[in-house]
Amino acid sequence: MGKPTSRIALSAAVVLLAGTLTACRGGDTTTDASGLKTDVGVTSEPCPEAVDKNKGCIYLGIISDLTEGPFRALAVPITDAQKAFWKRVNTAGGIGDYEVDVTRYVRDNKYNPQTHNQVYQEIKPNVLALAQSLGSPTTGAILGDMKASNVIAAPAAWTSGYAFEDVIVESGANYCVESMNALDYAREAYSPKSVMAVHLAGDYGDDAAAGVKLAAQALGMTFTDVKTDSGADKQAGAIQAILAGKPDLVVLTMGPADAATIVGQAAARGFAGRFIGTSPTWNPALLQSPAAPALLAKYEQTAPWNTWTTDTPGHKALREALPGVTPNDGYTSGWVWSYPLKAALAKAVADGDLTRAGLVKAVKSLTNVDYEGMLPSGAGNYAAGPNDGAVRVTAIYKPDKASPTGVSQVRDLFTGPTAKAYTLDGPCYEKL
Amino acid sequence: MRGRPLLRTSYAQDLALLDTPAKRWWTAALLVLACALPFLLADDLLQLLAVCCVAAIGAIGLGLVTGYAGQVSLGHAFFLGIGAYTAAALSGDPDGRVIGLGVTDIALWLPAAGLVAALAGVLVAPLATRLRGLYLAIVTLGLVFIGQHVFNEWSALTGGAGVGRPAATLEFLGRPLAVTDAFATRDQKLFWLMLALLIVFAVAARNLARSRIGRAFTAIRDRDIAAGVIGVNLPRYKTLAFAVSSFYAGCAGALLYTVTGFFDPGSFSLLLSVQYIAMVLIGGAGTISGAIAGAFFITLLPRLTRELQAWVPFVSTQPNEVPNVFQVETILYGVLIIVFLIFEPRGLFGLWVRARTYWKAWPFSY
Numbered sequence: 001m002g003k004p005t006s007r008i009a010l011s012a013a014v015v016l017l018a019g020t021l022t023a024c025r026g027g028d029t030t031t032d033a034s035g036l037k038t039d040v041g042v043t044s045e046p047c048p049e050a051v052d053k054n055k056g057c058i059y060l061g062i063i064s065d066l067t068e069g070p071f072r073a074l075a076v077p078i079t080d081a082q083k084a085f086w087k088r089v090n091t092a093g094g095i096g097d098y099e100v101d102v103t104r105y106v107r108d109n110k111y112n113p114q115t116h117n118q119v120y121q122e123i124k125p126n127v128l129a130l131a132q133s134l135g136s137p138t139t140g141a142i143l144g145d146m147k148a149s150n151v152i153a154a155p156a157a158w159t160s161g162y163a164f165e166d167v168i169v170e171s172g173a174n175y176c177v178e179s180m181n182a183l184d185y186a187r188e189a190y191s192p193k194s195v196m197a198v199h200l201a202g203d204y205g206d207d208a209a210a211g212v213k214l215a216a217q218a219l220g221m222t223f224t225d226v227k228t229d230s231g232a233d234k235q236a237g238a239i240q241a242i243l244a245g246k247p248d249l250v251v252l253t254m255g256p257a258d259a260a261t262i263v264g265q266a267a268a269r270g271f272a273g274r275f276i277g278t279s280p281t282w283n284p285a286l287l288q289s290p291a292a293p294a295l296l297a298k299y300e301q302t303a304p305w306n307t308w309t310t311d312t313p314g315h316k317a318l319r320e321a322l323p324g325v326t327p328n329d330g331y332t333s334g335w336v337w338s339y340p341l342k343a344a345l346a347k348a349v350a351d352g353d354l355t356r357a358g359l360v361k362a363v364k365s366l367t368n369v370d371y372e373g374m375l376p377s378g379a380g381n382y383a384a385g386p387n388d389g390a391v392r393v394t395a396i397y398k399p400d401k402a403s404p405t406g407v408s409q410v411r412d413l414f415t416g417p418t419a420k421a422y423t424l425d426g427p428c429y430e431k432l
Numbered sequence: 433m434r435g436r437p438l439l440r441t442s443y444a445q446d447l448a449l450l451d452t453p454a455k456r457w458w459t460a461a462l463l464v465l466a467c468a469l470p471f472l473l474a475d476d477l478l479q480l481l482a483v484c485c486v487a488a489i490g491a492i493g494l495g496l497v498t499g500y501a502g503q504v505s506l507g508h509a510f511f512l513g514i515g516a517y518t519a520a521a522l523s524g525d526p527d528g529r530v531i532g533l534g535v536t537d538i539a540l541w542l543p544a545a546g547l548v549a550a551l552a553g554v555l556v557a558p559l560a561t562r563l564r565g566l567y568l569a570i571v572t573l574g575l576v577f578i579g580q581h582v583f584n585e586w587s588a589l590t591g592g593a594g595v596g597r598p599a600a601t602l603e604f605l606g607r608p609l610a611v612t613d614a615f616a617t618r619d620q621k622l623f624w625l626m627l628a629l630l631i632v633f634a635v636a637a638r639n640l641a642r643s644r645i646g647r648a649f650t651a652i653r654d655r656d657i658a659a660g661v662i663g664v665n666l667p668r669y670k671t672l673a674f675a676v677s678s679f680y681a682g683c684a685g686a687l688l689y690t691v692t693g694f695f696d697p698g699s700f701s702l703l704l705s706v707q708y709i710a711m712v713l714i715g716g717a718g719t720i721s722g723a724i725a726g727a728f729f730i731t732l733l734p735r736l737t738r739e740l741q742a743w744v745p746f747v748s749t750q751p752n753e754v755p756n757v758f759q760v761e762t763i764l765y766g767v768l769i770i771v772f773l774i775f776e777p778r779g780l781f782g783l784w785v786r787a788r789t790y791w792k793a794w795p796f797s798y
Contacts, residue, residue: 117694202595
């Protein structure tokens with residue numbers, strides 16, 4: 001057959017011809033009027049919802065758990081708070097000659113790493129950085145690409161591994177340290193002899209469980225590790241393990257609905273020990289669930305920063321920016337997480353390099369972030385390295401029907417002796 | 433036979449790959465257009481089309497076993513999963529958190545993925561030689577559930593449910609195949625690569641279908657007892673159909689996630705099998721071009737519904753509002769399968785045949 005050969009030759013010729021004509025696509029560095037270098041995700045046109053039409057626009061993406069994942073009850077407030085945060089930044093004059101848009105590239109990850117990666121690839125060509133990347137395993141799915149493409153992200157997660165990543169601007173104590181503080185607190189409060197970590201697989205659950213393990217070793221408690229899956233119908237195994245093991249303390253690291261199932265059913269079947277949940281485990285709506293009496297009696301929660309009603313300039317600004325909402329600490333978290341990215345953007349503009357590479361450089365040189373009092377001063381020192389830069393404060397809360405966020409403070413931000421003594425020399429989850 | 437191109441004087445002519453001049457021209461035009469697409473379309477669309485090409489490889493595989501050999505298989509997701517994990521494990525980072533052997537060359541992991549999946553297909557095939565129709569469909573459905581459980585629990589290989597692992601690396605002879613450089617962007621290269629692979633797999637499938645083996649497949653589909661009577665070795669050909677189909681599925685699975693680079697064990701659910709069935713049914717069962725058309729159509733459907741939103745403003749693009757494009761998309765899957773099965777069982781391919789015959793007889797078409 002002669003035809004196919006000529007056809008291949010023809011198409012090859014077309015390809016070669018077209019190849020020589022290939023135009024450059026995207027990713028070019030340009031310099032604006034004031035001498036600021038920019039590349040991806042920064043335009044001289046104003047933002048779609050610009051306050052000042054004369055300013056350019058920095059596009060930031062948000063990838064969150066907005067519809068059907070286990071953290072949707074937290075993720076929606078987190079996202080709303082971040083929209084409010086950046087609106088406040090824009091109203092106050094923006095970042096240099098630019099305003100920040102976080103509304104145009106909002107995507108749902110369904111708390112699935114594959115979906116997360118997919119939507120990340122979708123919005124990557126249009127955004128400078130990510131204002132939110134929710135979840136540890138999900139963020140883990142894009143971390144390699146972020147490092148290769150210099151995409152900075154503010155995570156909505158607290159894995160200790162982030163301290164070792166230049167492209168992540170994390171805030172607050174990581175799960176590992178938080179769990180250590182939880183055990184330090186528990187020892188003072190009711191000195192448990194045995195502790196069990198019940199957690200989801202992946203960086204989120206493993207990191208907290210590793211913290212529990214390390215602290216249990218340091219404090220001389222016995223430690224058991226139980227992995228569970230996300231979904232209220234999949235907790236039977238974990239409940240069984242708790243009832244069989246009868247630990248004095250169970251540390252929960254999972255979604256709120258899963259936690260309520262475990263606490264409610266374990267208590268109903270006669271479990272006498274106590275529970276401490278890491279921060280994403282709590283949602284005020286649980287007080288309306290059938291597990292509410294058990295939660296009120298046996299559950300406490302650790303948190304990397306103080307709740308909605310706290311009196312600091314940052315908390316006050318948060319409450320003013322979101323009038324009329326039902327208080328939820330998802331808002332508080334979304335707000336706190338945005339500060340370091342704001343500081344990094346301001347630093348990059350001051351350095352005259354708002355390219356992706358420039359932003360990474362700006363993050364690496366940050367020695368201090370102004371959290372407006374929401375975290376102790378000295379927090380946000382990314383230049384100091386993982387161990388010295390790590391924030392180690394945790395607060396303890398307990399469910400409280402009278403409080404607007406459903407929790408009231410048991411203990412203000414503190415650093416326990418175990419967390420203080422611990423050297424963060426690698427991601428904790430590797431030590432589980 | 434100049435001037436009378438449709439007159440056949442030998443079996444070779446009757447069985448030719450492109451037996452009419454019109455087909456030759458159409459194929460040439462399509463190929464030229466396909467090769468030139470990367471210069472005409474934006475990167476995000478190219479990436480989607482690259483996924484379409486890979487899905488088409490998988491759909492051709494299902495088309496061979498279901499469309500040609502008539503063995504209904506709901507287990508395609510299982511074979512896709514086996515391929516994906518074989519490739520990912522072979523090319524994975526040996527120092528990573530999941531199993532990885534560091535064999536990053538596509539020339540090694542792609543055939544390996546196909547072969548491991550084919551082996552699984554051969555192991556499953558004895559079921560097909562004993563069961564028919566609905567029973568076979570239900571048994572293959574069981575495969576999907578077994579696969580799901582294993583993939584979810586074997587976290588050393590898959591990363592575990594809700595964690596996932598990186599997909600295979602696109603590298604050939606030590607050089608990365610899909611990176612942006614001065615000549616072309618990553619997505620342009622990805623599309624060309626997947627298109628080239630699709631052409632290779634499609635031509636191979638077409639050749640298989642018009643060979644002795646392909647005729648044995650169709651004989652089994654049309655009436656397996658009759659096929660047995662005329663001397664078709666039923667167990668052998670059913671096993672072969674499953675092996676080839678699984679090989680295609682394995683290769684497609686291996687390639688599918690290299691485009692985005694990360695995958696989760698939750699992907700290999702019944703939904704994925706149903707999507708592939710939809711590709712074959714909507715495209716046109718028992719044809720290679722139909723499977724390709726169906727794969728492109730189903731893979732582009734989410735994007736199409738999102739574009740559709742511009743004309744149907746009451747449908748929201750926000751996932752937390754009702755009705756939204758994601759719901760419309762899910763409903764469309766079902767509606768399309770029903771509509772096609774009732775009004776055009778030959779699928780998109782049938783529509784094409786109708787258009788062709790209409791214009792062939794024009795202006796005297798009725």
